Amino acid sequence: MSVVESALRRWHRVSAAIGARLANGKPTRRALEESEARFRAIVDDQTEFISRCSPGYLFTFVNRAYAQQLGRGRGEIIGSSVLDLMTAEQRIRFVDQLSKLTPSCPTVSYEMSSTTPDGRPIWEEWTDRALYDGTGRLIGYQSVGRDITATKAVEATLTESAEELALIADCMPVAMAITRADRWEVLFSNIAARETFGLYPGCPEGQLLSTYVDPADRARLVERVDREGGVQGFELSLRRIDGVIVRALISARPIQFRGSPALVAAVTDITDRQEIEQALRTSEARLNAFMRHAPAGMYLKDLEGRYVMANPEMEKVQNRPVSEIIGRTPEDVFPVTLAARIRRHDGEVLATGATVFSEEHVPDLPSYVWRMVVRFPIRDETGRFTHIGGFIFDMSDQKRVEAEASRQRAVTYQREKLAALGSLLAGVAHELNNPLSVVLGRAIMLEESCGDPETRDSLRRLRTAAERCARIVRSFLSLARQKAPEVKPVDVRRVLDGSVEMLANGLRSAGIEVTREDAPDPPRVMADEDELHQVFMNLIVNAQQAIEMAPPRSDVAARRVWLTTSAPGDGFVRIEVADNGPGVPEALRDLIFNPFFTTKPIGAGTGLGLSYCHGIVSSHGGSIGVGARSGGGALFTVTLPACAAKADIEAPAARAFDPFGGSGAVLIVDDEPEVVTMLTEVLAGDGHEVSTAEDGVAALEILREGSFDAILCDIRMPRLDGVGLLRELEACRPELVPRVLMMTGDVLRAAAALPVDRAAQLLEKPVDPAEVRRRVAELIRQTR
Numbered sequence: 001m002s003v004v005e006s007a008l009r010r011w012h013r014v015s016a017a018i019g020a021r022l023a024n025g026k027p028t029r030r031a032l033e034e035s036e037a038r039f040r041a042i043v044d045d046q047t048e049f050i051s052r053c054s055p056g057y058l059f060t061f062v063n064r065a066y067a068q069q070l071g072r073g074r075g076e077i078i079g080s081s082v083l084d085l086m087t088a089e090q091r092i093r094f095v096d097q098l099s100k101l102t103p104s105c106p107t108v109s110y111e112m113s114s115t116t117p118d119g120r121p122i123w124e125e126w127t128d129r130a131l132y133d134g135t136g137r138l139i140g141y142q143s144v145g146r147d148i149t150a151t152k153a154v155e156a157t158l159t160e161s162a163e164e165l166a167l168i169a170d171c172m173p174v175a176m177a178i179t180r181a182d183r184w185e186v187l188f189s190n191i192a193a194r195e196t197f198g199l200y201p202g203c204p205e206g207q208l209l210s211t212y213v214d215p216a217d218r219a220r221l222v223e224r225v226d227r228e229g230g231v232q233g234f235e236l237s238l239r240r241i242d243g244v245i246v247r248a249l250i251s252a253r254p255i256q257f258r259g260s261p262a263l264v265a266a267v268t269d270i271t272d273r274q275e276i277e278q279a280l281r282t283s284e285a286r287l288n289a290f291m292r293h294a295p296a297g298m299y300l301k302d303l304e305g306r307y308v309m310a311n312p313e314m315e316k317v318q319n320r321p322v323s324e325i326i327g328r329t330p331e332d333v334f335p336v337t338l339a340a341r342i343r344r345h346d347g348e349v350l351a352t353g354a355t356v357f358s359e360e361h362v363p364d365l366p367s368y369v370w371r372m373v374v375r376f377p378i379r380d381e382t383g384r385f386t387h388i389g390g391f392i393f394d395m396s397d398q399k400r401v402e403a404e405a406s407r408q409r410a411v412t413y414q415r416e417k418l419a420a421l422g423s424l425l426a427g428v429a430h431e432l433n434n435p436l437s438v439v440l441g442r443a444i445m446l447e448e449s450c451g452d453p454e455t456r457d458s459l460r461r462l463r464t465a466a467e468r469c470a471r472i473v474r475s476f477l478s479l480a481r482q483k484a485p486e487v488k489p490v491d492v493r494r495v496l497d498g499s500v501e502m503l504a505n506g507l508r509s510a511g512i513e514v515t516r517e518d519a520p521d522p523p524r525v526m527a528d529e530d531e532l533h534q535v536f537m538n539l540i541v542n543a544q545q546a547i548e549m550a551p552p553r554s555d556v557a558a559r560r561v562w563l564t565t566s567a568p569g570d571g572f573v574r575i576e577v578a579d580n581g582p583g584v585p586e587a588l589r590d591l592i593f594n595p596f597f598t599t600k601p602i603g604a605g606t607g608l609g610l611s612y613c614h615g616i617v618s619s620h621g622g623s624i625g626v627g628a629r630s631g632g633g634a635l636f637t638v639t640l641p642a643c644a645a646k647a648d649i650e651a652p653a654a655r656a657f658d659p660f661g662g663s664g665a666v667l668i669v670d671d672e673p674e675v676v677t678m679l680t681e682v683l684a685g686d687g688h689e690v691s692t693a694e695d696g697v698a699a700l701e702i703l704r705e706g707s708f709d710a711i712l713c714d715i716r717m718p719r720l721d722g723v724g725l726l727r728e729l730e731a732c733r734p735e736l737v738p739r740v741l742m743m744t745g746d747v748l749r750a751a752a753a754l755p756v757d758r759a760a761q762l763l764e765k766p767v768d769p770a771e772v773r774r775r776v777a778e779l780i781r782q783t784r
Contacts, residue, residue: 049124049145052131055138057082057095069147071117085114098141101130111148122149168286175199175267178257181222184208187257193267198241213237213245225252225263230295232394233372238267246271249372249393251295266295268374268393297368297392300378303385305329305346317368317392338362349375349388359395368392370399437745437766441678444769489524489643490532492575496563499536503544510548512559522567523642527620532640535613535624539577539636542610546581546634562629572622572639580633589626663687664709664780669699669725670743671717675765679712682769683776696720700728703736710779711736712763712772715744726758739779743767 043050049066053059062070062077070077070085083091090112097108109127116122126145133139169176169190177199178188184205193199197211212218217236224231230253238248252265297317300309307325315322320333330339341360348356355376363369372395378387443463450456500507500514507514525532543561562578584592593614617624622640629635666688670676680690691708693699695717703711715722722742729736742758745765763775 047146049126049147050143051082051145052140052142053082054140057141060140066145069116086112098128098130101128103130103132103136106130106132122147123152124148164286172266176265177267178255178262178264179208181225181254181261181263184218187260187262196240196269197238197267211238213239221250221252222263225254229254232296233398235270235398251393253293253295255293264293264295268391297371297390299325299390299392301346301388301390303350303387305343305388308387314392317371319365319367345373345375346388349377350385353377353385368394368396370395435674437672438674438678440766441682441769445678445682486528486530487526488529490527490529491524492522492532492565492573492640493518495529495532496536496565496575499533499540500563503537503540507540507544507561510544510559512544512547512561515560515562517562517564519566522565522573525573525620525640526643527640531616531620535616535638536575536577538610538613539638542636543577543579543581543634547579550582567642571642573642575638575640576635577638578629578633578635580629580631583628583632583634584626586628592626593624663689664776664783665689665691665707666776667691667693667699667702667706667708667711667713669693669696669711669713669717669722671695671714675714675767678769679767679772682772686773686777688776696722696725696728699725703729703733708736709739709783710776711740712776713740713742715742716746723755726755739783741775741779 044063046063047065049069050061050063051059051066052061059078059080059082062074067074067077083094086094097110101108107127107129109125111123111125114122114124124145125148126143128141128143130138131140131142169188170192172190173192175193175196176190177186177193179186186199186201186203186208188201189199198207199211209215214237221231221234221236224234230251232251234250234252236248236250237245239245246269249268249270250265251268252263255262255264257264292311295313297313298311299307299314301307306327306329308327310322310325312322314325318325318333325333330342333339334342345356345358355374358373358375360371360373361369362371372393374391374393376389377385378389380386440463443459447456447459447463450459496516496518500516504514540561540563547559547561560580562576564574564576564578566574566576568574593610614624617638617640620640622638624636624638627635627637663686666683668676668679668683668690669692670679671694676692676694680692683690688710691702691706693702696713697719699711699713700720713722713725720728722744726737726740726742729740738761740761741763742761743763743765763772
């Protein structure tokens with residue numbers, strides 16, 4: 001209640017009291033007049049409009065401020081009708097609302113338009129109060145008013161500004177919305193957002209939630225905006241109001257909207273970019289106001305290519321102040337190549353009259369290295385082209401993710417090839433090792449029993465060839481086998497021997513000669529032999545490929561690879577792999593050990609081989625480098641720490657032909673008849689009583705009742721394999737389990753199938769008769 005209204009109410013109460021006293025004959029009328037005079041003086045000094053009227057709406061009092069507002073003297077106003085100041089419609093509404101006043105509800109407030117004496121339209125706000133005497137009889141009305149014309153003008157201006165901003169947003173061809181940052185609430189949306197996604201201020205939070213195919217994307221978007229201060233080109237899946245799922249780019253920034261933290265976001269549908277139509281029909285002032293807050297690079301150019309407008313984000317896009325862009329053409333600002341590309345795309349817009357999308361790569365700039373540029377024509381009311389507009393979205397993060405995914409696919413593909421190769425090697429090894437067991441075993445048996453020196457020498461040659469075949473198969477399997485590194489003293493000369501032996505056929509077919517130069521007695525190195533084997537094979541294969549891909553040279557007599565080992569005395573062993581190919585350019589020597597770097601043609605290399613070699617050598621405390629070979633070609637040098645104490649090189653043990661002592665009952669379980677026959681003859685020759693079974697099922701029947709000192713069982717067999725037989729024995733005859741020797745030529749899958757605690761019971765094919773006799777004898781001694 002205002003001070004004026006409070007004073008008027010006191011005046012009304014005092015007047016009523018004095019009137020009551022007069023009725024009783026107590027005070028005089030003079031007291032009433034004095035009281036009214038005092039209160040009139042107070043009311044007359046107020047700036048608000050104050051008046052009283054009779055129940056018939058005739059003025060009985062107006063203060064000075066109201067008289068000035070009406071532009072008339074008080075004498076003219078007193079006695080005139082309040083209704084004369086109103087239009088017919090206002091009179092009806094005025095009389096109706098006063099007629100509804102009661103002693104319990106005596107006031108009403110309202111706004112009313114009016115006109116000043118000079119014809120100026122104004123707005124007034126009034127509060128009318130009905131006055132009642134002690135009996136509840138209506139004795140008049142008093143009114144308090146004020147001029148609110150200025151307030152109405154401000155409200156109208158604010159409403160018009162809000163409508164203009166909404167109109168600017170509605171003119172944009174992308175969905176735009178302002179949402180609360182801390183909950184699912186829409187505060188503002190343009191037409192595109194309402195029509196495409198059904199988002200409007202105050203819509204149920206479920207509507208905004210259902211727009212995200214994965215609601216977690218919303219949390220990730222808010223988190224990135226908080227962390228980075230804004231997001232450009234956040235890609236995700238959104239659901240339109242018709243249920244169709246689209247891929248979209250969201251660019252968002254944090255703002256304060258109506259006192260609350262919020263996000264302003266622009267959504268671009270990238271599933272069907274041809275449907276995007278850009279039309280900027282607002283005034284230059286409105287366009288500038290919008291572009292200042294747009295979370296993407298935006299510009300406007302005239303038909304000659306001069307930039308007439310650019311938002312602040314363009315400073316980041318083009319890495320230069322906007323002042324250096326406005327009023328200039330691309331040729332004035334950018335390098336020749338980039339300016340020509342901009343002109344070409346602008347020409348497409350003007351020639352086709354359609355929106356043009358282009359992905360552009362600008363590696364020389366620090367930001368927006370990869371960008372999506374949307375260019376579109378702007379027409380006037382007649383349809384004539386007037387300007388070219390453009391939006392620029394940053395796609396750098398997306399491109400980096402795509403590049404990383406491509407590299408990961410290459411790595412995965414290489415691993416899959418290696419896995420397939422390992423599986424193939426396992427099958428080939430199994431098929432080769434069984435006949436190799438027969439060939440090697442028969443050769444050894446014949447050599448041991450032959451007395452003729454010439455025949456024995458021939459059998460020795462046969463055995464040596466069979467052993468070489470067995471070593472090649474084992475070398476292949478060691479490459480494919482996945483196992484933990486086993487570090488032990490290693491003679492690098494033997495590792496090189498194995499690598500050359502495996503690659504001999506390919507080198508020979510390519511017409512490449514291998515020259516060896518080894519130190520007479522180099523120290524050993526502490527290393528995993530299989531890993532060193534892979535390093536040397538990789539370097540030799542690289543040398544072979546470099547020679548084969550190089551054009552023929554008239555100054556080179558022969559294609560050649562040099563393998564050299566040396567011990568300089570500095571605590572290291574040095575291995576050199578050289579070739580007379582084209583060599584490695586000096587500019588690339590620091591790069592070739594990086595992952596995915598390759599100088600080979602597409603499809604000929606993955607860029608992982610030398611990186612893998614570098615990792616293995618480094619893990620062994622060594623180093624690997626590349627230089628130029630004297631006379632042309634590449635020279636790779638590997639240095640490895642030598643063992644602390646010099647170890648003698650193991651000489652091949654002389655083959656012993658004396659049979660092992662002790663005989664026992666032996667069961668041979670194998671589905672290869674020749675292997676069974678050969679092993680039977682070997683073990684029977686030592687005095688063992690040999691029984692045989694063609695698979696695990698047959699063996700299990702024998703073993704349920706019979707007892708054997710040693711059991712030789714193949715792992716891969718039909719019906720019941722060796723691992724299955726081992727499990728059955730653990731259940732029914734556990735005392736026989738330690739007496740089992742598992743045989744296999746498929747060591748890759750056998751290592752995975754065989755229980756870890758039974759790995760010592762594995763005998764790899766092709767089997768050596770001497771090794772079989774020794775292992776069987778050991779089992780018999782352990783069981784007695």
